[in-house]
Amino acid sequence: MSALIWIGLVMGLGGTLAMDIWSEVLARGFGQPRPAWGRIGRWAAQLPGGRVFHDDIGAVHPVQGEVALGWLVHYSVGLAYGVIFVLLSGPDWLAAPSFLPLWIFAMVTIGAGWFLLQPGMGLGWAASRTPNPWKVRGMGLVAHTVFAIGMYAVAVLGAP
Template sequence: MNVLAFTLLTGIGATLVMDLWGLVRARLFGIPAADYAMVGRWLGHMPRGRFRHGAISRAAAVTGETLIGWSAHYLTGIAYAALLTGIWGSDWISHPSIGPALIVGIGTIAAPFLLMQPGMGAGIAASRTPRPNAARFHSLLNHAIFGLGLYLAAVTISLFLQA
């Protein structure tokens, strides 16, 4: 399998693991799953020159925001998988290990803390939310789960290729 196909499948698999975690988290802890339509709304306003909102839920709806948001979510997962395979290279692809996957997964917390949350009205690192520390913890946990997903997806792909 070539690097591009491996990276695509790893990113999709890791993002799927994170989404499944969101469903489990919602059932176990009553925490709603992420609403990627709001990400789509945020992104949909950017071509119009609007990059920051007081509260994205109060911004005007954007045509196709759900599709935009979910597409961006999975494309971001693929981009982070590309970061992982780009840094650790063919050695990691041949022999996936959890350390690099967790480093990338947890390291990507910078994107929501410094870009998405401020742009969508939640402030830097969710500082404008009702419970910032809880929001930060859940963001960190979600990104750690994504890192675990990078590892699990890569191992699964490797096992499939060996069969």
């Protein structure tokens, strides 16, 4: 079991790094804004006080270290997703990794962003309160596909 957890952690790290590389390519090559890790950190800092949903996370008083906290949340979620996937799929999948189950899993995980994080930050369900919700949704689907590709690459490189 502990070996599966370690493999899941490494896969989650690979997937999260792939997403970050992708966002950097979009920022440098196409002028796409980088993720607002400070706002995610600010949102996460409100959770222990029981506040999950905000009208506008930008209107909430900034917290010290919110950017670092946002990065921590980002990587913690990626690592957790890697472990969850490996525990669900088991050693048989690891012996012969295939992309489709990972991609389906990644598509399911976007639900946390659409139905918890985005409304929690005041962006509405599935970014419905943003100027271009379908663009945000599409970019999220692509980012989660890149996450799956990163996890898959790690699994294939580590397969016996």
